[in-house]
Amino acid sequence: MAESSRLRILLLLRQGEMTVSDLTAVLEQSQPRVSRHLKLLMEAGLIGRYQEGAWAYFHLVEDDAMRSLCDSLLDRLSQADMQAQSDRERLAEVRDAHASRAASYFAANAAEWDRIRSLHAPDEAVEEALCAVIGERQVETLLDIGTGTGRMITLLASLCRRAIGIDPSREMLAIARSRLEEAGIANAQLRQASVFDLPVGKASVDLVTIHQVLHYLDQPARAVKAVAAALRPEGRMAIIDFQSHDLEFLRSEYAHLRLGFSDRQMTDWLHGEGLIVTHRRTIAPGHREQGLTVHIWLAEKPVEAS
Numbered sequence: 001m002a003e004s005s006r007l008r009i010l011l012l013l014r015q016g017e018m019t020v021s022d023l024t025a026v027l028e029q030s031q032p033r034v035s036r037h038l039k040l041l042m043e044a045g046l047i048g049r050y051q052e053g054a055w056a057y058f059h060l061v062e063d064d065a066m067r068s069l070c071d072s073l074l075d076r077l078s079q080a081d082m083q084a085q086s087d088r089e090r091l092a093e094v095r096d097a098h099a100s101r102a103a104s105y106f107a108a109n110a111a112e113w114d115r116i117r118s119l120h121a122p123d124e125a126v127e128e129a130l131c132a133v134i135g136e137r138q139v140e141t142l143l144d145i146g147t148g149t150g151r152m153i154t155l156l157a158s159l160c161r162r163a164i165g166i167d168p169s170r171e172m173l174a175i176a177r178s179r180l181e182e183a184g185i186a187n188a189q190l191r192q193a194s195v196f197d198l199p200v201g202k203a204s205v206d207l208v209t210i211h212q213v214l215h216y217l218d219q220p221a222r223a224v225k226a227v228a229a230a231l232r233p234e235g236r237m238a239i240i241d242f243q244s245h246d247l248e249f250l251r252s253e254y255a256h257l258r259l260g261f262s263d264r265q266m267t268d269w270l271h272g273e274g275l276i277v278t279h280r281r282t283i284a285p286g287h288r289e290q291g292l293t294v295h296i297w298l299a300e301k302p303v304e305a306s
Contacts, residue, residue: 046066
């Protein structure tokens with residue numbers, strides 16, 4: 001850590017995950033040199049790495065003892081340091097470039113998303129209901145399935161020590177990274193992954209959100225099973241999805257494989273995994289005669305289920 005470039009890298013990674021290219025641009029050093037510093041920091045157990053396609057993302061270590069050591073030393077550094085200030089300015093430029101690319105993709109697909117949004121209650125009403133059922137209980141780890149734009153992480157970041165968002169789309173992950181950076185959320189990690197191959201171990205997560213994901217899956221019950229296995233005892237799973245409906249065009253035009261879910265169906269899946277449904281909330285589509293009703297199921301894994 002005492003080497004100046006490695007100290008700068010740690011300060012940067014404290015603000016969120018970064019690629020080698022990001023760090024090269026901020027540090028204004030060659031890629032081999034930056035890669036060498038990263039290798040040494042990894043060997044020292046100070047940072048971690050994960051692969052996303054052809055890209056590798058680096059982050060501060062999650063081990064409590066090593067992270068505490070890292071934080072205690074970084075906290076002693078002056079925020080007025082000229083080099084650190086310069087690095088923060090270049091990091092802002094790098095993130096602006098990320099945001100521009102993400103905005104282009106979002107704009108290209110926004111019309112389709114807006115059409116679906118118009119069919120159900122405003123997002124604000126759904127989010128208010130979700131926050132009400134989840135409450136203010138603090139958790140160690142939040143896992144957001146199909147994180148999309150990262151909205152669930154942004155909404156619930158204050159409740160958790162760390163958040164993990166997964167999505168199979170690199171384009172959506174780029175949007176999520178941009179949004180989280182804009183919100184100043186540094187305790188989140190994003191992974192390109194499937195709900196059927198979670199990047200977390202069994203009984204390792206305290207709160208899971210599955211927001212508007214299950215209706216895209218041909219095996220939603222299998223997804224519920226996979227997520228349930230990742231929950232710690234007293235861990236909770238929040239599923240936000242549409243109630244059963246007959247809007248067939250969503251299947252043919254928007255790749256919805258399931259036209260919503262009945263309360264009985266979802267409850268049976270959750271009970272089948274040993275979870276107890278503790279809260280239900282229904283949000284009607286409002287003034288529309290034919291729209292989508294959003295339902296929230298919150299289920300908890302009892303201690304004896306471990």
